[in-house]
Amino acid sequence: MASLKDISRVCGVSVATVSKALNGYADVGEETRAQIKRTAKEMGYLPNFSARALKTNRTHDIGVLFVDEAMSGLTHDYFSSVLDSFKRTAEQRGYDITFINGCKERPGRMSYLEHSRYRGFDGVVLACIDFDDPEVSELLKSDIPVVTVDYLYNNRMAVISDNVKGMRELLLYIHSRGHRRIAYIHGADSAVTRSRLSSFYRTAEELGLEIPDQYILEAAYRDTEAAQAATGRLLDLPVPPTCILYPDDFAAFGGFNAIRERGLSIPGDISVAGYDGIPAAIWLEPRLTTVRQDTEKIGRASARKLIDLIERPKTTLIEQLVIPGSLEMGKTVALLETP
Amino acid sequence: MASLKDISRVCGVSVATVSKALNGYADVGEETRAQIKRTAKEMGYLPNFSARALKTNRTHDIGVLFVDEAMSGLTHDYFSSVLDSFKRTAEQRGYDITFINGCKERPGRMSYLEHSRYRGFDGVVLACIDFDDPEVSELLKSDIPVVTVDYLYNNRMAVISDNVKGMRELLLYIHSRGHRRIAYIHGADSAVTRSRLSSFYRTAEELGLEIPDQYILEAAYRDTEAAQAATGRLLDLPVPPTCILYPDDFAAFGGFNAIRERGLSIPGDISVAGYDGIPAAIWLEPRLTTVRQDTEKIGRASARKLIDLIERPKTTLIEQLVIPGSLEMGKTVALLETP
DNA sequence: TGAAAACACGAAAACGATTAAGTGGACAAA
DNA sequence: TTTGTCCACTTAATCGTTTTCGTGTTTTCA
Numbered sequence: 001m002a003s004l005k006d007i008s009r010v011c012g013v014s015v016a017t018v019s020k021a022l023n024g025y026a027d028v029g030e031e032t033r034a035q036i037k038r039t040a041k042e043m044g045y046l047p048n049f050s051a052r053a054l055k056t057n058r059t060h061d062i063g064v065l066f067v068d069e070a071m072s073g074l075t076h077d078y079f080s081s082v083l084d085s086f087k088r089t090a091e092q093r094g095y096d097i098t099f100i101n102g103c104k105e106r107p108g109r110m111s112y113l114e115h116s117r118y119r120g121f122d123g124v125v126l127a128c129i130d131f132d133d134p135e136v137s138e139l140l141k142s143d144i145p146v147v148t149v150d151y152l153y154n155n156r157m158a159v160i161s162d163n164v165k166g167m168r169e170l171l172l173y174i175h176s177r178g179h180r181r182i183a184y185i186h187g188a189d190s191a192v193t194r195s196r197l198s199s200f201y202r203t204a205e206e207l208g209l210e211i212p213d214q215y216i217l218e219a220a221y222r223d224t225e226a227a228q229a230a231t232g233r234l235l236d237l238p239v240p241p242t243c244i245l246y247p248d249d250f251a252a253f254g255g256f257n258a259i260r261e262r263g264l265s266i267p268g269d270i271s272v273a274g275y276d277g278i279p280a281a282i283w284l285e286p287r288l289t290t291v292r293q294d295t296e297k298i299g300r301a302s303a304r305k306l307i308d309l310i311e312r313p314k315t316t317l318i319e320q321l322v323i324p325g326s327l328e329m330g331k332t333v334a335l336l337e338t339p
Numbered sequence: 340m341a342s343l344k345d346i347s348r349v350c351g352v353s354v355a356t357v358s359k360a361l362n363g364y365a366d367v368g369e370e371t372r373a374q375i376k377r378t379a380k381e382m383g384y385l386p387n388f389s390a391r392a393l394k395t396n397r398t399h400d401i402g403v404l405f406v407d408e409a410m411s412g413l414t415h416d417y418f419s420s421v422l423d424s425f426k427r428t429a430e431q432r433g434y435d436i437t438f439i440n441g442c443k444e445r446p447g448r449m450s451y452l453e454h455s456r457y458r459g460f461d462g463v464v465l466a467c468i469d470f471d472d473p474e475v476s477e478l479l480k481s482d483i484p485v486v487t488v489d490y491l492y493n494n495r496m497a498v499i500s501d502n503v504k505g506m507r508e509l510l511l512y513i514h515s516r517g518h519r520r521i522a523y524i525h526g527a528d529s530a531v532t533r534s535r536l537s538s539f540y541r542t543a544e545e546l547g548l549e550i551p552d553q554y555i556l557e558a559a560y561r562d563t564e565a566a567q568a569a570t571g572r573l574l575d576l577p578v579p580p581t582c583i584l585y586p587d588d589f590a591a592f593g594g595f596n597a598i599r600e601r602g603l604s605i606p607g608d609i610s611v612a613g614y615d616g617i618p619a620a621i622w623l624e625p626r627l628t629t630v631r632q633d634t635e636k637i638g639r640a641s642a643r644k645l646i647d648l649i650e651r652p653k654t655t656l657i658e659q660l661v662i663p664g665s666l667e668m669g670k671t672v673a674l675l676e677t678p
Numbered sequence: 679t680g681a682a683a684a685c686a687c688g689a690a691a692a693c694g695a696t697t698a699a700g701t702g703g704a705c706a707a708a
Numbered sequence: 709t710t711t712g713t714c715c716a717c718t719t720a721a722t723c724g725t726t727t728t729c730g731t732g733t734t735t736t737c738a
Contacts, residue, residue, distance in 0.1 A: 001456065001694095003694055003695080004694065004695065004696095005694075005695095013717075013718085014717070014718050014719080015694085015695080015696095016696080016697075016718065016719080016720090017716080017718075019694095019695065019696060019697085020696090020697090025697095027715070027716060027717075028716070028717080029715080029716055029717085032716075032717085046453055046456050046457050047694085047695075048457075048459075048694050049389075049458050049459060050390070050393040050459060050693085050694080050695090051389070051393050051694035051695040051723090052694080053388075053695095053723095054393055054693090054694085054695075054723045054724065054725090055694085055723050056695085056696065059389070061437070072423050072427070074413070074419045074420075074422055074423035074426065075416075075420050075423050077414075080413045080414055081413075081414050083413055084411045084413035084414050087413065088411070088442070091440045091441065091442040091445070092442050094445065096437055096440060096458070097437065097438050098400070098435055098437040099430075099435065099436045099437075101430045101435060102430065103427065103430040106430070106433070110385075114385055117385050118385050118387075119435070120387075120388060120389060224621075250618075250619075253621070253622050256622075278619075279589075280617075280619035282563075282592070283592050283595075283622045283623055284622055342723090342724055342725085343724065343725065343726095344724075352687075352688085353687070353688045354688090354724085354725080354726095355688060355689075355726085355727080356686080356687055358724095358725065358726060358727085359687090359727090362726085366685070366686060367687080368685080368686055368687080371686075371687085386724085387724050389723085389724080389725090390693090390723070390725040390726090391725055391726080392725095393693050393695085393723090393724085393725075393726095394692080394693050394724080394726045394727085395725080395726065396693085679738105680738095681737095681738090682736085682737085683734100683735080683736070683737095684733105684735070684736085685732105685734075685735085686731105686732095686733085687730105687731085687732090687733100688729105688730085688731080688732100689728105689729090689730080689731100690727100690728095690729095690730100691726105691727090691728085691729105692725100692727090692728100693724105693726090694723105695722100696723090697720100697721090697722090698719105698720095698721090700717105700719075700720100701716105701717085701719090702715105702716100702717090702718100703714105703715090703716095703717105704713100704714085704715080705712100705713085705714085705715100706711100706712085706713080706714100707710100707711085707712080707713095708709100708710080708711075708712095
């Protein structure tokens with residue numbers, strides 16, 4: 001690989017001049033610069049990332065940690081969709097994206113923070129279920145620019161899907177369709193779960209809805225089996241709900257199974273709603289009522305904010321961006337006669 | 340950040356000794372090594388990736404280019420699933436993963452090869468629809484270790500989903516269920532499409548099946564609308580097929596729509612088959628018959644082979660690994676009375 | 679006892695870039 | 709003529725490692 005030195009030799013100037021010519025510094029003569037640029041091209045010169053990073057302490061590389069319960073954020077529709085959008089904007093602004101090593105089994109591995117320091121990431125973006133992981137907190141407390149997705153931390157930039165509004169609108173809609181006995185199978189404990197759950201309770205209270213404890217169950221996200229089992233328990237109740245909310249669209253499918261297994265129809269006998277609005281949700285028959293999260297915007301906003309934070313730390317406002325989703329009225333919530 | 344120099348100062352030895360002590364070289368005294376390791380830990384020492392890479396010309400970083408038609412491999416179930424498995428194995432073996440910048444609009448951007456050289460990737464993995472892209476060929480022709488997914492190039496390592504066997508088994512199955520008029524809506528032209536298509540034709544010939552030209556249509560991958568339209572055209576034929584194959588599970592859903600729009604039933608009136616076996620395929624009612632590709636194995640094999648290639652270039656066999664999928668017999672292919 | 683071998687460590691040169699500070703010449707203003 | 713200001717470069721230090729080649733000390737063994 002041709003280096004600055006090679007070019008300097010050929011052009012008969014010093015390395016410094018070559019570097020400056022290529023980087024657009026002012027104190028280089030016009031014809032010298034032209035010649036240098038020409039020979040650089042001819043020799044197929046490419047700067048050396050490591051040398052540059054070593055000297056400047058900047059990598060233009062962003063570390064991403066997208067981890068779900070199964071330690072694989074990539075097959076997770078919501079995460080991968082956010083990541084895709086994040087990647088797109090970051091690349092547009094000249095940043096590369098490297099995964100923070102998520103493999104916890106490796107002997108002698110580095111912690112998330114160590115890895116980030118080692119690689120010299122200019123900033124990191126975090127999206128994971130388990131923000132209680134001590135390694136994650138360590139990273140959050142560090143001096144590396146961070147933006148979190150769907151989690152709020154002390155003095156950190158956060159981009160958050162509006163679960164409060166989403167859940168509220170969903171519940172208002174269901175209530176407006178005449179439902180009064182509404183059950184909620186929520187996901188495993190996490191910031192997202194907590195905000196949806198509290199919004200659920202608050203909205204219910206506001207509406208004067210009575211939510212018996214048996215109507216609130218837990219089933220892991222994206223676990224159709226667990227959702228199916230939980231649904232079974234709800235249906236076996238002396239007074240079963242008329243509508244059931246699920247942790248996500250995937251889990252809702254488990255509900256479909258349980259309901260149909262009992263010979264009941266959707267939404268004729270039981271109404272159903274999901275959360276996420278993943279593309280495949282259109283496959284369900286009848287079309288699933290759900291809340292679509294704006295992954296495109298969430299990813300874009302995270303990238304923008306993180307890069308702003310990296311490039312203009314002083315003037316960038318640390319804030320919480322709350323990105324609204326949208327209610328997708330499918331066909332799974334029946335219109336009930338008011339009782 | 341503490342550096343080797345800092346440690347050397349504290350321990351009263353030279354940087355060279357510190358480096359060697361930390362890297363397990365033999366010519367360091369026992370107690371010296373112990374002391375060095377201890378103070379390194381105390382000072383929170385972390386090696387500097389860039390310095391190391393600069394000196395050794397090794398990054399332990401793998402570049403990935405996963406690009407589909409829409410330039411976003413991440414939201415693509417098949418790709419993201421392969422990538423997830425790839426990432427997992429690579430991380431286990433101590434490699435990081437960085438995306439090769441796919442944004443083609445940026446002024447002054449680097450080509451895939453340039454970017455890979457710039458970043459000093461130890462190897463790259465390529466999975467994309469458009470292997471005809473000159474930038475991709477440039478990368479393929481370079482001296483960087485490469486493994487391609489679902490594409491065969493001259494003297495390069497390739498890991499390939501067995502589309503020939505997959506399509507063959509699918510067609511044999513459909514034929515065994517009594518179908519004789521079988522249509523195939525295939526995806527846009529690519530290596531994958533070509534191998535499925537040729538396997539389709541060969542198997543049909545072997546079975547003595549007559550495939551009229553009107554039975555072969557094209558619709559982009561994962562494009563439900565296009566598939567729906569194509570299906571419409573097939574159904575409007577004077578002698579419509581009894582079974583339709585789709586580019587993938589997503590497209591198959593477009594088929595569902597078109598068929599039901601006409602008041603026909605699946606598989607009562609028309610049989611349907613997809614390809615991929617994505618998780619959400621279980622949502623379709625009736626359960627989709629499809630070919631599940633073994634993304635887990637494809638990702639794992641690619642990573643292993645690439646790393647072998649990086650670490651032992653001489654002894655690693657360049658080969659084509661063909662990973663079989665499995666036929667998922669759903670309920671969408673009817674058993675016909677033999678005519 | 680003396681030579682050879684083993685051991686523990688250090689000096690120094692890279693790797694390829696960036697950048698502050700310095701240098702010498704041309705030219706203009708005083 | 710002197711002084712000063714640009715201009716277009718160069719010098720040289722530096723980032724943090726790795727690694728080759730010494731070098732001085734100790735041990736081994738004939």
